[in-house]
Amino acid sequence: MNTIEHIALQLVSLGLGHPVEWDTPLSGIDWKAVIDLAMSHGMDAVAWDGLQALYELQPELAGELDASLGETKYDWFSFTLQAEQDYERQWRSFVELDKAFRAEGIRMLVLKGFMFNECYPDPRHRSSCDIDCFLMGEGPVMDESAYERGNQLMESRGIAVNRSYYKNSSFTFMGTNVENHRFCTAARTSRRWKEFEMLLQRLLKEANGFRTVENTEALIGPALFNALFLTRHAQMHFLVEDGLSLRHVCDWGMFLKRYGKDLDWDKYMSICEQFGMDRFAFHLTRLAVRICGDPGIDGLDAISTGMDEPEQRLLNDIMTIGDRAGKHKGRWGLAWGTLRSSWKFRLFSDESSFRCLWQFVRGYFFDRTPNLN
Numbered sequence: 001m002n003t004i005e006h007i008a009l010q011l012v013s014l015g016l017g018h019p020v021e022w023d024t025p026l027s028g029i030d031w032k033a034v035i036d037l038a039m040s041h042g043m044d045a046v047a048w049d050g051l052q053a054l055y056e057l058q059p060e061l062a063g064e065l066d067a068s069l070g071e072t073k074y075d076w077f078s079f080t081l082q083a084e085q086d087y088e089r090q091w092r093s094f095v096e097l098d099k100a101f102r103a104e105g106i107r108m109l110v111l112k113g114f115m116f117n118e119c120y121p122d123p124r125h126r127s128s129c130d131i132d133c134f135l136m137g138e139g140p141v142m143d144e145s146a147y148e149r150g151n152q153l154m155e156s157r158g159i160a161v162n163r164s165y166y167k168n169s170s171f172t173f174m175g176t177n178v179e180n181h182r183f184c185t186a187a188r189t190s191r192r193w194k195e196f197e198m199l200l201q202r203l204l205k206e207a208n209g210f211r212t213v214e215n216t217e218a219l220i221g222p223a224l225f226n227a228l229f230l231t232r233h234a235q236m237h238f239l240v241e242d243g244l245s246l247r248h249v250c251d252w253g254m255f256l257k258r259y260g261k262d263l264d265w266d267k268y269m270s271i272c273e274q275f276g277m278d279r280f281a282f283h284l285t286r287l288a289v290r291i292c293g294d295p296g297i298d299g300l301d302a303i304s305t306g307m308d309e310p311e312q313r314l315l316n317d318i319m320t321i322g323d324r325a326g327k328h329k330g331r332w333g334l335a336w337g338t339l340r341s342s343w344k345f346r347l348f349s350d351e352s353s354f355r356c357l358w359q360f361v362r363g364y365f366f367d368r369t370p371n372l373n
Contacts, residue, residue: 004033005319009246009291011050012043014057016250017121018293022054026064031072035079041246041321045083045125048076080125087117087124093176094131098218104153107140108133109204109219111181111229112251118214119254127247130177132168133218134184134204140219142205147182166369185232188363188370189356196275198372200229223262228271230255235280239349240338240356243321244314246291252284253292265299276350283311283348287318310347317344 001009006024011034013020038047055062066073094114101108111132117123135150137143147169151161154171161171166188168181187197203225211220220226230252238244256263272278286307289295307315338360342353349356363370 001315001319004030004037007034008037008041008043008047011047011054012038012246012250013050013291013293014053015043015046015048015050015121015125016254016292017053018291019053019057022058022061026061026068029068031069031076035072035076037319038246039079042127043246043250044076045080045122045127046120046250048080049122049125051076083127084124086127090128090131090176093174094213094218095216097131097133097173097178098213098216100153100157101135101150102217104149105138106146106150106153107136107138107217107219109136109140109210109221110213111184112233114213114218115220115226116251116255119251119258126251130179131173132179132181134181136204136219140210142201147180150180183370184229186236187372188367189359190363192275193359194370194372196228196232199271200225201372203228223259224264224268224271226255226259227263227268231272231277231281231284232275234284235277235348238280238314238317239341239344239353240360244318245321246318249284249288249318250292253288253295256285256288256295256297257292260295260297260300263297265297279310280348283308283314286311287315313343313347 003024007029010020010022010024034047035044038044051065055065069076091114098108111134113128113131114123117126117128120126135143135146137146151163151169151171154161154173159171159173161169163169167183167186168179170177170179172178183197184200185193185197187194204221207222207225209222212218213220221229234244234248234252237248269278269281272281285300338353338357345351345353345356
């Protein structure tokens, strides 16, 4: 890891409330490169928080910091203000979308997004570009009709709904992209992953303790559901898409700090092992705890004094995501991304890259509109 990456990680840790001792000489730092790197991971506003924490924790560095930062400090502050404005715009969209669904007897379960924002010290500083939701009936209860009722509600308001993708529809609501999920995960690749999807939906069906996003009636699912969903979502980003960003890691770490006390860690890891996610979950958690701090979960023993090879390779791959961003879009991009990731499958999955690619191909041609029955 180079100096720029090290500085960015230190600032992100500080911004998330995990104190680390500053160990980098301040002279000669390319602060623009630090900001650009943090921005490529959607963490520039969090890194700004880390800079403010550094001023508070080590005031003796203030003069040297000011001299080192120069005018870059003001640019950084303006980026943070823009992040806050983006958050406020998306929040207004989120609140109004929740109200629209509630008026029709539909409950909106949040997947990612504002569930994560609540976990951060300053929710406005976690970047987000869309709203992912899974629609349920009143109660809340599982209601297969809620997905299409939500689509039709948007169309009744003159909003175009794209249903071309089997996993979710998409539309733009008050300037914010929304993904309305029929399935939480990629369910048409194999029977195994249909069983995983059925497990997630069963956890929602059996849940008796939904939370709500603050100041709304939008739902947050049970801890085990979210932990499994987020792990699989992150694993797929890592294995077959552009890769994990630092934000993915921090989302997981901050989720564990906020909701980990409600998570049965042994049961979570047992299910991860059943679906070949255990090695990925273990090393992702090790890295997340290093950056975000100890979540204090009973049964979690994920940290050793140094990084092992898989964790180091995971971190190295994460820190170079900016070089790959947007290169693996579409079916051919997905195929290439999967094949070039054979080492990731060896270290972090119990499937091979070729098997995964075959599952995608088979699903695309022979299971275009999957069902779970």
